[in-house]
Amino acid sequence: MKTNLEGKIVAITGGATGIGRATAVAFAREGAKVALIDIDKAGCDETVALIEAAGSKASVGLGDLSTGDGVATATKAALDRFGGVLDVLVNNVGSGAVRSFDQLTDEEWEKTFQLNFMSYVRTCRLALPIMRERGGVIVNNASDLARQPEPVPVDYGASKSAVLALTKSLARAEAPKIRVNAVAPGPVWTPFWSKPGGFAETMGKFHNMPPKQAVEHEMSLRQLPLGRLGEPEEVANVILFLASDLASFVTSSVWGVDGGSVRSII
Template identity: 65%
Template sequence: MDLELTRRRVIVTGAGTGIGRVTAEAFAAEGGHVAALDIDETALGELSTGTGSIVPVTADLSTEDGCREAAAAAIDDLGGVDVLVNNVGAGAVRTFDELTDADWQRTMDLNFMSYVRMSRSCLPQLRRSEGTSIINNASDLGRQPEAVPMDYSASKAAVLAVTKGLARAEGPKIRVNAVAPGPIWTPFWTKPGGFADTMAEFHNMPPEQAVEHEMSLRQLPMGRLGTPEEVAKVIVFLASPAAGFVTGSVWGVDGGSVRGLL
């Protein structure tokens, strides 16, 4: 199926690893021209371009200046922007009592305010193009919070609220949607100090056993963690003309973790 994304100009944040990396490569494989933003310059240098192109942009998106400068550099490299994928994020398993004000601020700056700041910086260019869209990477925890990590859940719930609001504010010119992944096996989980390690501390188990225990508690119908490719395919679809009547939506790629109707 031709998704008609050839030569589309795409910005992907947090593109060095995990879902962001696979998403950037998926757009390039469709013939898109991608600006890949990440704080890890080495990881950006390892991206595969496919039939399109990928321009690496090293940036710290946890700050206002970092977002503004990265967006300007990406737009300059691409000659504009047609699709913005807000994906960058981080999290750790900490109880409510363990979370300090500084922890909350760091989480919100990267997981939520980077989305606000990148969208603000890109909207003037998006409004000048046709068939433009924003896709925000949220989480099943934004719709169905668990006891931990509460700061992460709150940041993702805020992402969903902005997704809905921007869809109304920018329609019909710009479509704005979100994906809400469940547990996805990426470096977000596997890196030192990532979800698996902090979950191991929380459950007092080895990392792999702690992850399996957590999945059993969540009672996933699919019985496994997802893959970055499974999320990236939905993001690319939402950016394409095939999703031309889709806006203000939240697409769960969660293995059935969310049990509510909404």
């Protein structure tokens, strides 16, 4: 089956590491040109090398995606190399830490929503005028916690629920020329988890356990049918499908890539 992604221009926020990097490489292997939008220059440079090794071209736009100016500057810089054209937008950037509701301040709630939700709003605002002329696809990276919230991290789950609401609204508003879908990953082992201050370390503090033991404990609580964390490439494969012509009749959908963590039938 052919994806028909060759020659397409794909912008990926948070493309420097993790799911974003795996997605960038997956698109490059299909012949798409990839515009990386991130704050991490070193990580972007490594991803660019992987894209070029796959035989494709890349550009980079650097900026703080938790701010309006950062999103605008980085997105413009990334797309300028490809003539301002855009066929696919993958909203992937995000961050989180494990904290209880009582521990969260207003400032921490605001910080979570600015990066995990408002960055998506802002990139869509920039992308839609381009896509309305030529058609396009938007894929938003949400989370299983958007559909099945856990006690922690409540701010992260709430921000991802907002992403799903945005996805559904835009899918209806922009059809039939633009398709808008979301992936909802479960726990996937990336720097999002392993970095200092990431999910693993903060989960360890929350459960009063070493990070690795805390992650294993959390997975046992969630009773994942597949019994393991996912890999970034497993999410990238679904994003690639949703962006391709293979999913030409798919819009306003939420695709779980979660090892079976979500139990609801809807």
